[in-house]
Amino acid sequence: MTAGADGIPNRKPRGATRILTDILSELKLSAAVPPVTEEQEETAKLGDVVDRLDERAFGFLLLMLALPCCLPFIYLLPQIVALPMLALAGQLAMGGRHPWLPQSLNQRSFSIPAFQGVLEKAEKYIGWIERFSKPRLPFVTSHIGSRIVGFLMLIPILSILTPLPSTNTAPGIGVAVASLGLIERDGVLVILGLLFGFAWVFLLLFLGHEAISLIKAWLGMGA
Template identity: 45%
Template sequence: MTVSAPPRTLLQAIEAMAEEAGPEGFSLRQIMDRLDERAFGAMLFVLALPCCVPFLYLVPQIVSLPMMALALQMAAGREEPWLPGRLANRKIDKQGLANTARGGRKWFGWVEAIARPRLTFLTGAGPERVIGAILCVFCASILVPLPMTNTVPGFAVALASFGLIQRDGLLVIGGLILGSAWVAFLATVAIVGLETIRGLIGV
């Protein structure tokens, strides 16, 4: 009697992808093809993971625009993720994938253990469109050219996306709260900075 292997979890799929990659890694299109059954939540989670790793340079800049594109598609109600060729051909090399896999296991292994379907109405088609619009704002904040500005919104997008995959509305709420707090912090810093500059120049 043949016993079939249990299906891979998302983190296991990411780890396998990092192990199988050649030195040049995989393009975003290839990553999408490997996660085709998992749709928007999985792609956003995978792309957000490099942003969660402190001092992992270049990769967050590679993935931020594709993340925004996917979040906008969610907001528009598109059923399947799609990226234009220029974005889809961007590559994450083997080292970047390995760091992503390690970061995913380190930071989200415990989340995978506790995730379960709850508050599932938040993961339906209608709420998903609203969530997509909010995640787009979080993704945009990753582009702010300041040190460590990718880490907090990266965690927020990853947590909310993982919640969508697992149909865990509580995780989605956690991600949205974290990201909203970060955006509010950035807005406050910007306002205070502008007021300080205006005071210094006497405007």
């Protein structure tokens, strides 16, 4: 740890996952009043998270929603969170300065302990990325650059929305890395995340086309 000019040690800002964990902990305390029974589970609304985020709200929300999509062999939750992800990416593409969600999405509840568990698992992987992250290629995360990023994010998010095997994990990782880049103002991370998500989507499209061609050829031979 280095010292600043005033002799006060410079501390690296808290990571994105730690900030989100703190927000969920705050919401959990709020949900505990009145007391929550063992049969009940602490829940929060997506709008509650939006209200507690700073100017980097787009990046934070996209990261938070993308993390569950990074887990393999989960087919319901990714499709649920992909809808607000599409809304957020669309607003970013249209030049939005702060997220706005329809009332139906704002009121969408989620399990606080479940999301905290996802963040705890993700922190050990994202933490090392955050250590190497720094502001780079500022034009990528500028207002105009962010609009382009939001537009490009729509493609991997649409892949997540597709309820088929292997359509959510890799695109989810790509969106998560790109979102982390938006938060950290790191254009390199944004580009790497988008490239990873795009590569997987194009791979799926190519393999799907090849599979259809093979089936057609097999049916033709058997006719």
